[in-house]
Amino acid sequence: MAAAPILARRIARSGVLPLCCRPPSWDRAPRQPPGLPLAPCRAFSNNKIQVELDESSGVAMMKFKSPPVNSLSLDFLTEFSISLEKLENDRACRGVIITSTIPKIFSSGLDIMEMCGKNVEHYGEFWRAVQEMWLRLYGSNMVTVAAVNGSSPAGGCLIALSCDYRIMAENPKFSIGLNEAQLGIVAPFWFKDTFVNVVGHRIAERSLQLGSLHPAPEALKLGLVDELVPEEKLLEKASAVMARWLALPDHARQLTKSMMRKAVLDHLVAHREEDIKNFINFISKESIQKSLRMYMEMLKKKKS
Numbered sequence: 001m002a003a004a005p006i007l008a009r010r011i012a013r014s015g016v017l018p019l020c021c022r023p024p025s026w027d028r029a030p031r032q033p034p035g036l037p038l039a040p041c042r043a044f045s046n047n048k049i050q051v052e053l054d055e056s057s058g059v060a061m062m063k064f065k066s067p068p069v070n071s072l073s074l075d076f077l078t079e080f081s082i083s084l085e086k087l088e089n090d091r092a093c094r095g096v097i098i099t100s101t102i103p104k105i106f107s108s109g110l111d112i113m114e115m116c117g118k119n120v121e122h123y124g125e126f127w128r129a130v131q132e133m134w135l136r137l138y139g140s141n142m143v144t145v146a147a148v149n150g151s152s153p154a155g156g157c158l159i160a161l162s163c164d165y166r167i168m169a170e171n172p173k174f175s176i177g178l179n180e181a182q183l184g185i186v187a188p189f190w191f192k193d194t195f196v197n198v199v200g201h202r203i204a205e206r207s208l209q210l211g212s213l214h215p216a217p218e219a220l221k222l223g224l225v226d227e228l229v230p231e232e233k234l235l236e237k238a239s240a241v242m243a244r245w246l247a248l249p250d251h252a253r254q255l256t257k258s259m260m261r262k263a264v265l266d267h268l269v270a271h272r273e274e275d276i277k278n279f280i281n282f283i284s285k286e287s288i289q290k291s292l293r294m295y296m297e298m299l300k301k302k303k304s
């Protein structure tokens with residue numbers, strides 16, 4: 001466990017080469033000729049995320065498994081970035097499906113405890129890890145499909161928004177959205193840009209100002225998710241969607257993805273240090289700390 005912060009620092013300082021800056025790895029996994037025995041499934045599992053790569057299809061299944069709510073702590077974010085990097089560098093992997101092993105929860109977003117009562121150095125390290133995760137996921141050359149099998153507020157929603165396609169379980173009790181305003185905090189510009197790129201300016205403006213969490217059927221109407229399916233069909237559907245996307249030549253799809261996302265990625269890359277300073281200044285304010293503490297108390301009261 002003690003290695004995690006060191007690892008986080010190492011990853012964070014190494015800097016990320018997002019999609020727009022990396023040479024595309026075209027047609028990464030050669031199709032397996034029919035008749036050969038199935039290629040083995042390779043798996044790696046850290047503490048909080050489990051990954052299984054099926055070499056015959058070139059598709060990895062990434063499952064969040066950090067109880068109680070898959071909150072995005074510094075350790076979680078570090079594992080997430082490392083897992084993405086491993087898959088990105090693996091020529092056998094062309095696509096990743098992201099889902100959760102925790103019933104009813106995809107991810108509860110950034111771990112609020114990482115933003116409460118810590119020192120400036122910690123805030124900086126944490127925010128760099130959040131940036132790193134987003135740069136890797138939004139800038140990935142792989143096809144990324146979110147199989148959203150539970151609630152997905154704020155940072156959890158950002159993960160889904162950063163994928164190429166979102167399928168959500170059709171349970172109206174599950175909600176998704178960037179609800180930062182409800183916590184008395186502000187979604188940073190790159191959360192906002194990712195949201196706008198998915199749902200358009202007007203819907204994003206209204207939803208962000210109100211800090212809305214949209215139940216699954218409403219999320220579909222807004223275009224925040226692409227499809228709803230019964231929960232038991234979620235992974236089957238995600239695999240079918242993945243197969244459709246992987247049927248295209250990688251280079252054409254990757255260059256198109258890069259063209260669509262480059263401006264937003266470049267914006268953060270160019271303003272990374274300034275963005276970290278803004279986060280530290282903002283989150284260190286006593287009024288913001290008070291809002292976060294009150295929100296956590298509200299969550300605990302809701303339980304009792």
Ligand SMILES: CCCCCCCCCCCCC/C=C/C(=O)SCCNC(=O)CCNC(=O)[C@H](O)C(C)(C)COP(=O)(O)OP(=O)(O)OC[C@H]1O[C@@H](n2cnc3c(N)ncnc32)[C@H](O)[C@@H]1OP(=O)(O)O
Pocket residue numbers: 068069071072105107108109110111112113151153154155156179180183185186187188278279282283296299300303
């Ligand atoms: C000029 C302008 C400058 C601007 C500069 C801007 C700079 C940037 C500013 C800051 C930006 C920050 C961006 C933040 C993004 C985020 O992601 S914030 C996190 C938002 N998340 C939420 O609001 C979710 C809160 N949680 C819930 O709603 C529910 O927990 C749930 C996910 C729906 C699950 O419900 P349920 O199954 O009923 O479980 P609970 O009992 O509520 O929770 C179980 C325990 O988990 C704890 N917990 C829940 N969520 C979090 C979390 N996100 N972080 C940490 N801990 C969490 C919860 O308190 C429970 O704990 P215990 O009581 O100890 O069991």
